[in-house]
Amino acid sequence: MDALSKIFDDIHLSRVEYFYLQPRGNWQFQMAEQDKCMIYILLVGSAHLCVNTDQCVELEIGDIIIIPTGKAHFFSAKSCQILSPNTPELSHLFSGHRHDVLHVGEENQRTRNLLLCIRCHMDSIMARPLMQALPKLMRIHNAMGTGAPPWLQVGLSFFALETERIRPGRDTLIDRLVGILLIEGVRDYIEQLNDDQSNWLSALTHPELSNALAAIHGEPEKPWTVADLAQVSCMSRSKFAETFSVIMGETPLAYLAQHRLRLASRYLRESALHVHQIAERVGYSSETAFSQAFKRQFSFSPTQYRQQHLDQQ
Secondary structure (H helix, E strand, O other), X not given: OOHHHHHHHHHOOXXXXXXXXEEEOOOEEEEOOOOOEEEEEEEEOOEEEEEOOOEEEEEOOOOEEEEOOOOOEEEEOOOOOOOOOOOOEOHHHHHOOOOOEEEEEOOOOOEOOEEEEEEEEOOHHHHHHHXXXXXXXXXXXXXXXXXXXXXHHHHHXXXXXXXXXOOOOHHHHHHHHHHHHHHHHHHHHHHHOOOOOOOHHHHHHOOOHHHHHHHHHHOOOOOOOHHHHHHHOOOOHHHHHHHHHHHHOOOHHHHHHHHHHHHHHHHXXXXXXXXXXXXXXXXXOOHHHHHHHHHHHXXXXXXXXXXXXXXXX
């Protein structure tokens, strides 16, 4: 499995919430900041989007917007519109309106817009390196146009048609399509990176470093050394260590250690494995060494961390 595929597998997109919105008249709505990836697809009409009030874009039919880290944002009918104190905040609608087409704006106006609003639930700890490497706003322009891949045109047409009636399997199909859209958005952004940009994402397509990342994410339990990872990358040890540090912003072993601890946090949250079993699964031969490293990273021992998660459920 290639590095990007393994990373998306690690992120574990577990659940998608969505609703369709039909804004009318001179409309506005806002979304508070939240620890979720937000995706919007403009199926009909036009709109303007502002993220943190300092980045505004005009949207056209077929545009897909991805806000990876869920920064606060608002939509409006008009350009450069100031956010009104009475603008409705709609994030609460995700939990109870999965199949609904909702309205916002002026009731006596004809509906000429249709916006699909999506909130993605994923493992925020495992997703952190990826989401922090992405810009706060990503845009796939005119994904319904003739220049877009045929599968994407078909997918967006499906999103539009599903507003007409609820058919069995809609939720599963939307979940799958959202996962594909997220991967496509990341791939599209990676392709736009300049060759001289030092970015965690650029390592995913680096001809040598991508092999090391695939190895780390594919077999985190192995006792990797810098020499081992250099060999996987078909580079000398010194060249590999230097290139990795420049592009990734940290040493190979520091990245490996961070990934192992993030993975351990998932096992503690999602499994009943004993701490010593988790330690072995993430490459630690000593439970004591693992527990000490985990506490340095998360400020709790593995047992305390697991209990805290159980208490919050």
